[in-house]
Amino acid sequence: MELSPSMERFVLHWGEMGDRWGVNRSIAQIHALLYLSDRPLRADEMETTLRLARSNISNSVRELESLGLVERVHVLGDRRDHFKTLSEPWDMLMTIADARKKREIDPTIAVLRACVNEMQTDGITPPHALERVQRMLSFIDTLTGWFDQIKRLPKSTLVKLMNLGSRVARFVGG
């Protein structure tokens, strides 16, 4: 797949962004490439377009799959794997948020809970430290609980809510 200069710029920038957010650069580039493509791509196509090693493509695609961002598809008469990604930014965001919640937030909640438990009984931890951790725990809990509810709403409803912006505040007397 040939990239125009702007497409290349998009791919490169996406790579940088991924980097800053804890996703490695190649993975983000592959994702960007698939996002730009109007059809599923094969590993060898991505290899030549992005000039990455095949092994790198293979592993990255696997990671993207596990994130739920990329799907492995097939075409008749070709046994090679083809890959495609979500085309709706909104779906992408939800998928990423979901995956990272599972991988990072949920374990964090577990750790904080354990900390709170131990802090309450160890007799060394100063009260204010316990209080801080509790506060953080309940904050994250509230936030993720909210997220879990919100993400189940139909997209159209969410769009309406977003367009309301700060005017949603009316409904709670803000």
Add this chain to the structure above:
Amino acid sequence: MELSPSMERFVLHWGEMGDRWGVNRSIAQIHALLYLSDRPLRADEMETTLRLARSNISNSVRELESLGLVERVHVLGDRRDHFKTLSEPWDMLMTIADARKKREIDPTIAVLRACVNEMQTDGITPPHALERVQRMLSFIDTLTGWFDQIKRLPKSTLVKLMNLGSRVARFVGG
């Protein structure tokens, strides 16, 4: 400042988390330490507690300051700098989101705009690629516009909205 085992665990975990989200480990550890402390800490205290080099503390604290997460304060009769962080998780989240928006999202929007402009005129970029970038741009635009509005709402209103969860959907006919 002495850390109980659970406090240490909290600090270490916070460091790991920072890492995964593109903040370096020491910076996140320092932040965690300040968060647990009930008083502003000096660089040398953090040095011994976290066993990091003074230079590292100095640079990290500076970075946290630029993120708006840490404030440099002074006490009478001591010319050394002392540091403290926000104690409200909600304020922390907003501050972080704000800073990262400025540093990463806004530049991204600029890049996407430039890409869209060039793609429209270069005569090489396939239409679907242009369309994808446009869609992403408008999505990010919508989202950040929403965020800018929301963050101005009083915290109490936000808490009410969060507690509503998916029931906010009622208001837009969901």
Add this chain to the structure above:
DNA sequence: AAGCCATTTCTGTTTCTACAGAAATGCAGG
């Protein structure tokens, strides 16, 4: 059943970031 081709796993190299320690700067008090 054998060979071929796509894919994955493994391993060594390279690159980059984080960090410590040294040197330099700056400031306040004497």
Add this chain to the structure above:
DNA sequence: CCTGCATTTCTGTAGAAACAGAAATGGCTT
């Protein structure tokens, strides 16, 4: 103006991650 201490900047190093290429695996086709 000089001295001493805190802080910052600079530089080399250590460690980790990313990556390429080689080797191995697995499955389809003939």
